[in-house]
Amino acid sequence: MWTLLKIELYKISKRPRTYIAFVAIAAIAFIFQFAFKADGQNYMDMMLQSVKDTFEFERVKAINGYFMCYIILNTLLIQVPILVALIAADSISGEANMGTLRLLISKPISRTQLILVKFAAATIFTVLLLLWMAVTSLIFSLMIFGADDMLIFRSKGEESQILLITKDDIVWRYIAAFAYATVALTVIAALSLFLSIFAENSIGPIIATVCIVIVCTIISNINVPIIDKNVKPFLFTSYLVGWKGFFYIGTTEEGETIKGSIENWPAIQKSLLILLGHIVVLVSASVIVFKRKDILS
Amino acid sequence: MDDLSFTVNEGDVYGFLGQNGAGKSTTIRMLLSLIKPTSGEINIFGQNLFTHRSDILKQTGAVIEKPDLYKYLSAYQNLYIFAKMSGMKVTRQVIMQQLQMVGLAERAQSKVKTFSQGMKQRLGIAVALVHNPRLIILDEPTNGLDPQGIADMRNLILQLSREMGKTIVVSSHLLSEIEIIANRILIINKGKKVVEGTAAELLDPAKTIVQIDTLNNIDAKNKLEQTKWASFILPSADTIKMQMNKNGIPELANDLTAMNIGILSIQPRHSLEDYFLSLTTQQQNVDIIKN
Numbered sequence: 001m002w003t004l005l006k007i008e009l010y011k012i013s014k015r016p017r018t019y020i021a022f023v024a025i026a027a028i029a030f031i032f033q034f035a036f037k038a039d040g041q042n043y044m045d046m047m048l049q050s051v052k053d054t055f056e057f058e059r060v061k062a063i064n065g066y067f068m069c070y071i072i073l074n075t076l077l078i079q080v081p082i083l084v085a086l087i088a089a090d091s092i093s094g095e096a097n098m099g100t101l102r103l104l105i106s107k108p109i110s111r112t113q114l115i116l117v118k119f120a121a122a123t124i125f126t127v128l129l130l131l132w133m134a135v136t137s138l139i140f141s142l143m144i145f146g147a148d149d150m151l152i153f154r155s156k157g158e159e160s161q162i163l164l165i166t167k168d169d170i171v172w173r174y175i176a177a178f179a180y181a182t183v184a185l186t187v188i189a190a191l192s193l194f195l196s197i198f199a200e201n202s203i204g205p206i207i208a209t210v211c212i213v214i215v216c217t218i219i220s221n222i223n224v225p226i227i228d229k230n231v232k233p234f235l236f237t238s239y240l241v242g243w244k245g246f247f248y249i250g251t252t253e254e255g256e257t258i259k260g261s262i263e264n265w266p267a268i269q270k271s272l273l274i275l276l277g278h279i280v281v282l283v284s285a286s287v288i289v290f291k292r293k294d295i296l297s
Numbered sequence: 298m299d300d301l302s303f304t305v306n307e308g309d310v311y312g313f314l315g316q317n318g319a320g321k322s323t324t325i326r327m328l329l330s331l332i333k334p335t336s337g338e339i340n341i342f343g344q345n346l347f348t349h350r351s352d353i354l355k356q357t358g359a360v361i362e363k364p365d366l367y368k369y370l371s372a373y374q375n376l377y378i379f380a381k382m383s384g385m386k387v388t389r390q391v392i393m394q395q396l397q398m399v400g401l402a403e404r405a406q407s408k409v410k411t412f413s414q415g416m417k418q419r420l421g422i423a424v425a426l427v428h429n430p431r432l433i434i435l436d437e438p439t440n441g442l443d444p445q446g447i448a449d450m451r452n453l454i455l456q457l458s459r460e461m462g463k464t465i466v467v468s469s470h471l472l473s474e475i476e477i478i479a480n481r482i483l484i485i486n487k488g489k490k491v492v493e494g495t496a497a498e499l500l501d502p503a504k505t506i507v508q509i510d511t512l513n514n515i516d517a518k519n520k521l522e523q524t525k526w527a528s529f530i531l532p533s534a535d536t537i538k539m540q541m542n543k544n545g546i547p548e549l550a551n552d553l554t555a556m557n558i559g560i561l562s563i564q565p566r567h568s569l570e571d572y573f574l575s576l577t578t579q580q581q582n583v584d585i586i587k588n
Contacts, residue, residue, distance in 0.1 A: 007378050014369055099365025103424070106329040106361065107382040108354040295331040 001113060008121040012087060018125070021083035022132050025076065029136035032072050033144055036063055047153055065142030066150040066170050070247065072137040073177070080181075081188040081213050081240075082206075083129060088122035088192035089205035092290070097201040102295050111291045115193070119283050122189040130178050130185070138174060152247050163249050169259050177243040180268070183275050184243070187236045188213065190282035197290050213237060236278045242271040298323060298334065298488045305466055305481070307431075310458045312479030312496075313468035320488040321468040322362060325436045328466070329359055341432065355384055358430035360438055364421020368410035372401050372420050375409060376427055383428035395423040399453075414441035422453065433457065435467045439474060447474065454478050476500075505543040505565050508536060512559035520556050 012018050036043065040063040092115075095101035104114060150170055152163040165173070191212065195205035216237035219227065232238045245268045250261030262268065298320050305311045315321045326332040327339060330350055339346040341353045366375045373392055380387045396402040399419035409417065418441060425433055435454070439447045455478055457463040469475050475482060482499055484491040492499065511517040518537050521530060526549060529539040541549070543565045553560055 003381055007381060011367065011370070011378070014367075014374075016369075098367065099363065100367060102326070102329070102331050102361050103359075103365065103379065104382070105331050106354060106357070106359050107379065108351040108384055109382060110351065294333070295326070 001117065004109060004113060004117045005120050005124075008117050009124060012121055012125060017086060017090075021080075021086060021129055024083060025080075025129065025133050026136050028076055028079075029072050029133075029140065032075070032137075033068060033141060036068060036071075037144065061148045062151050063145060064148035064150070065138065065145045066147060066165075066167065066174075068141035068145055069138040069174065070150065070152065072141070073133070073181075073243070076133060076137065078217075078241075080129065080133070080185060082210055084122070084126050084185050084188045085192045085206045085209040087125050088189040089196045089209055090202035091118040091122060091193050091196050093196040093199040093202045093205050096199070096295075105295050112287050115283070115287045115290050119190065119193055119286070122193060123186050126185045126189050127182055130182050134174070134178055150247075152249075154248065163247070164257060165247065165249055166259060169249075173246040176246045180243040180246065180272065183272055183279075184236075184240045187275050187278045187282070190279045190286070191236075194282045194286045194289075197286055197293065233274075236275060239271040239275050242268060242275075245271070298327070301485065301488065301490050302337075303483050303490065303493055305464060307464050308458070308462055309464055309481050310454060310479045311464075311466045312475035312482040313466060313485075314470075314472060314475055314482060315468075315485040317470070318487075319485050321485065322436055323488075324485070325359075325361065325434055325466070325468060328434060329357070329361065330354070331361075355428070356431045357434065358383075358425035358428065358432070359434040359436070360418075360421045360425050361434075361436045363414075363440060364417050364424070366409050366417065366420060366424065369408060371406050371408055372396060372412070372423075373405040375420065376423055379424045380427045385428045391427070395427045396420075398426070399423045400449075415443060415446040418442055418446065418450075422450075426457075431464060433463050433465045435465065437469055438467060439469060439471055447471070451478055502544070503542045504540055506531070507539045507541055507543070507546060507549070508562075508564045509539065509549075509553070510536065510561040510564075511553070512561065517553070517556075517558045520558060521553075524552065524556075526552065 044062055092101065095104060105111065147167050149167050150165045152161075152165065154161040154163060188209065192205055192209045195208045196202065199205050216235045217240075220232055220235050220237045245264060246262060248263040250258045250263045252258060301320070301324065313321055313324070323332060327334050328341070328346070330346060333347070342356060344353055346353055367378070370378070373396070376392050376395060377387055380392065385391075393402055393405065396405050399422055401416060401419055401423065404412070404416070409420065412420065418438065422435075422438070425435070438454075439450050442450060451474060454465055454467065458465055458478075467475070467479065476496060479496060481493070481495050483493045484499075509517070514535060514537055518530070521527060521537070526539065526541075529541040531538040531540055539549075546563060546565060550560065550563055553563075
C-alpha cells in the first residue's frame with residue numbers, strides 16, 4: 001500500500017497541472033498583500049467607519065500579518081475546492097483517459113487498494129496545498145506586515161461585531177483552522193474522486209464537482225426555515241467555512257474576551273463529525289461502485 | 298460471450314481469432330479481471346481468478362489493445378512504476394535489460410509522448426514482461442506496427458515461447474501471423490466458440506481450398522459440374538473454387554486438360570485465413586437464413 005502511494009504521489013508530482021494550484025494560491029496571496037501594503041488604510045477606514053467613535057485603535061497596526069492571513073483565507077477557502085478538484089477529479093478518469101486504467105487493474109493490486117491510494121494521494125495533495133497556503137498567506141504576511149493583535153469583523157444576524165484576539169492567542173487558532181480546512185477540503189477530494197469513477201476524462205468530474213459545490217453553497221445561503229431545518233444540516237457546504245469558528249473567541253457576560261477560548265466548540269465538533277461522515281460515505285461509495293465497474297477504457 | 302470454454306496448456310502459444318466484435322477483447326478483459334463474467338468461472342494456473350486474483354496477476358503480463366502508458370513520464374519511469382506495481386524488487390539493471398530487449402535502451406530517459414506508435418508498442422511489451430510472468434496475454438500486439446515491427450514482434454513471441462517457455466495467449470486479426478506463431482488456435486464468432494485445435498488439425502489437407510483460373514471460367518465451371526468434381530465446387534461468382542484434398546490436384550489438372558479447358562493456374566490456398574473465412578462466412582449465412 002505504501003509503495004502504491006509513493007508511486008501515486010510520484011505520478012502527481014510529475015504532472016504540470018499539479019503546480020497550477022500552488023501558483024494560483026501564491027498569486028492570490030501576493031495580490032492581497034500588495035493591495036493592502038499599497039492601500040490598506042482605506043480598507044480599514046471603511047471597515048471601522050461605524051465604530052470609530054466608540055473604539056480607539058492604532059489603525060495602522062490593525063493591518064498586520066495575522067489579519068492579512070484571515071482576509072486571504074476568507075477568499076481562498078471558497079476557491080480552493082476548485083483547485084482540489086483539479087487533481088482529485090483526475091484520479092480515475094485521468095487514468096481512463098490515458099488508457100492506463102486497464103493496465104493498473106491488470107496488476108496484482110485490488111480495486112479497493114487503488115481507490116484508497118488515490119484518495120490518500122488526493123488528501124496529501126490537499127494537505128500540501130493548505131501548507132503552502134499557510135506559508136504564503138500567514139508566514140509571508142507576517143514577514144511583510146509584522147505581528148500584532150488581530151481584529152475580526154463578524155456579522156452576527158443583523159449585528160456587526162468586532163473581536164480582538166491578542167497576538168499570543170492566535171497561532172494555535174490558525175493551526176486549528178488549517179486542520180479544519182483540511183478536513184473540509186478532503187470532502188471535496190472525496191466527492192471529486194467519486195465522480196471521477198464515472199467519467200473517461202477529467203473535465204466532466206471537475207465541472208460536476210464545481211457545480212455541486214456552487215449549488216450546495218447557494219442552498220446553504222438560502223435563509224428559509226424549511227431549508228434551514230431539513231436541508232442545510234446535511235450539506236457539506238454548510239460546514240466548509242466552519243474554520244472561522246476558531247476565531248470567534250468566547251466572551252464573559254460583561255463582553256470581555258476570554259483568552260484561549262472558543263465561542264462554540266460543540267458546533268465545531270459537530271461540523272467536523274458531519275464532514276468526516278461525508279468523507280466516509282463518499283469513499284465507501286467510490287470503493288463499492290469501482291469494484292463493480294467493468295473497465296472498458 | 299456465450300458459453301465460451303477453452304483451455305490453454307502451459308507453454309502454448311495460443312492464437313485467439315475472431316472478426317471485429319467477435320468477443321476477443323471482452324474475453325481477454327475477463328482473463329485480466331477487468332470485466333466480470335455474468336456466469337461461469339475462469340481458472341488460471343489451476344486457481345480461480347476471482348478468489349486468487351492477486352496471485353494470478355503477479356504471474357501474468359499483458360498488453361491490452363494499444364499500449365497506453367504515462368505520456369509525461371520516461372520509458373524508464375513507466376517501466377519502473379509498473380514493475381513496482383507487479384510486486385517485484387526493481388533494479389536499474391533489470392529495467393535496462395528489458396529496455397534493451399525491446400530496443401529502447403537508448404531512449405530510456407525520453408518521455409513516452411515523444412515515442413512513435415511502434416515504440417510505445419515495444420515499451421508496452423517490456424511492461425508486460427518486466428516482472429518475468431509465466432503467462433503473457435497480448436491483445437492485437439501488432440496493431441500500428443510497420444512490417445519490420447510486425448516481424449520483430451513475431452520473433453519476440455517465438456523467442457519467449459521457445460527459449461523461455463512462456464505461455465502466450467495472443468489475439469490478432471492478422472491470421473497469417475497467428476498461423477506462423479500459434480501452436481493452438483481458437484476461433485470465436487459472435488461470442489461463441491466456433492472451433493479450437495492445433496494449427497495442423499485446423500489446416501486439414503483434406504479441406505484445402507483450390508482456386509482455378511482458366512481461359513473461360515464459366516465454361517470450365519459448367520463442364521466440371523457434369524463430372525465427379527461437382528460436389529467439391531464452392532459457390533463463387535466469377536472464379537472457380539473447390540474444397541478438396543490437395544493430393545487430388547494432379548488428377549483434377551488431368552481431367553481439366555482432357556476436357557480441353559485452357560488452364561491458367563491452379564492454386565491450392567491452404568491458409569488459416571481461408572479456413573477462418575469459410576467458417577465465419579458459413580455461420581453468417583446460417584444466421585441470415587435463420588432470420
